[in-house]
Amino acid sequence: MGPPQDHSYKRRRIDADETPSSGRQPSSLSAASAKPARFKPTAARDWTISVAVPTSVITDCVTREQRTTWAGRIARACAVFSVDEIVIYDDSPVESRPASTDHEGYTGDVDPAHFLEHLLNYLETPPFMRKLLFPMHPNLRSQGLLPNLDMPHHPYKGEWMPYREGLTLEAQPKGGKGTVVDIGLEETVTIDEKLPPKTRVTLKMPVGEYGSPEPIHPAVPRTEGGYFWGYTVRKAATLSDVFTQSPYEEGYDLSIGTSERGQSLHRAFPEHKEANFTHLLVAFGGPRGLEYAAMNDPELSKIGIHGPRTKELFEHWVNVLPNQGSRGIRTDEAMLIALTGLRRLWDNS
Numbered sequence: 001m002g003p004p005q006d007h008s009y010k011r012r013r014i015d016a017d018e019t020p021s022s023g024r025q026p027s028s029l030s031a032a033s034a035k036p037a038r039f040k041p042t043a044a045r046d047w048t049i050s051v052a053v054p055t056s057v058i059t060d061c062v063t064r065e066q067r068t069t070w071a072g073r074i075a076r077a078c079a080v081f082s083v084d085e086i087v088i089y090d091d092s093p094v095e096s097r098p099a100s101t102d103h104e105g106y107t108g109d110v111d112p113a114h115f116l117e118h119l120l121n122y123l124e125t126p127p128f129m130r131k132l133l134f135p136m137h138p139n140l141r142s143q144g145l146l147p148n149l150d151m152p153h154h155p156y157k158g159e160w161m162p163y164r165e166g167l168t169l170e171a172q173p174k175g176g177k178g179t180v181v182d183i184g185l186e187e188t189v190t191i192d193e194k195l196p197p198k199t200r201v202t203l204k205m206p207v208g209e210y211g212s213p214e215p216i217h218p219a220v221p222r223t224e225g226g227y228f229w230g231y232t233v234r235k236a237a238t239l240s241d242v243f244t245q246s247p248y249e250e251g252y253d254l255s256i257g258t259s260e261r262g263q264s265l266h267r268a269f270p271e272h273k274e275a276n277f278t279h280l281l282v283a284f285g286g287p288r289g290l291e292y293a294a295m296n297d298p299e300l301s302k303i304g305i306h307g308p309r310t311k312e313l314f315e316h317w318v319n320v321l322p323n324q325g326s327r328g329i330r331t332d333e334a335m336l337i338a339l340t341g342l343r344r345l346w347d348n349s
Helices: 064-080 112-124 127-133 239-244 289-295 298-302 307-313 331-345
Strands: 048-054 085-089 163-168 179-182 189-191 200-204 214-216 232-236 254-264 279-283 316-319
Touching (some): 189 200, 239 289, 239 298, 254 289
Parallel strands (some): 048 085
């Protein structure tokens, strides 16, 4: 499935009064003058990998620092395994949730879905634009504990990549036409399109010294260039909303639920060959499992999906580590184990 032609809905904007002035000239960075990045493209791909993680992974945390490091571990696992979408779903009892939350204040203890979404989006954003796109906020007070994700769209200065992320500025371009864009280098670049300030854009860079960068849909580096280009984050109010609110028109055509009561990966996927799917979803439970999320989902309760029947939501119900040596496996540990074992479904290199 190719990317949509209109990419305006993917742009992100914040208040214009925070934009710094800039008189820098267009960048002369080119494939010939810059050192190549360490990332090499794979085959272009339309297929995607999604993971679903419950809010209960941080509800038992006592401190801000503990919640912050949890978000970092989730992000790091998804970056390492080139996950394209993270879904944060609320598995708490509906009646226990606050009617409203002040999202200008700290939300780690009152709205864990917002807290995780906030930090995961912060980590996905290229570091050079975080200060402008993410104003000071109580959720970010322990940001120094967060890991560096080092994804392909977080390149070092002087590295050549055929695509880059940029942030539009208020500065007037040379000649008065187009938009000046900060792409994290010493010099800015200018694009032909006129865009509002503080808009995050994905750019296709010119190969030679001449030509202008071209704004493209954020999926193009993956679908045409073969680069992993970060993840998107969305919230789901319940486990069933993970499926019903999928951003993909046909939903997830392969879904895997993880549980200590599931089959081993070897039995669930006995053939050593890549799986046939377009959009894969791997769902993880919290300390009380996916069954707890199903129990607290009003829509699933209506159709009798709870307890052992939770596995009926998924094509596969797997135990990522049978005969484990500890009473429980934390969700962040299960993510690393599961994605390691499942990776052969989409990458047999």
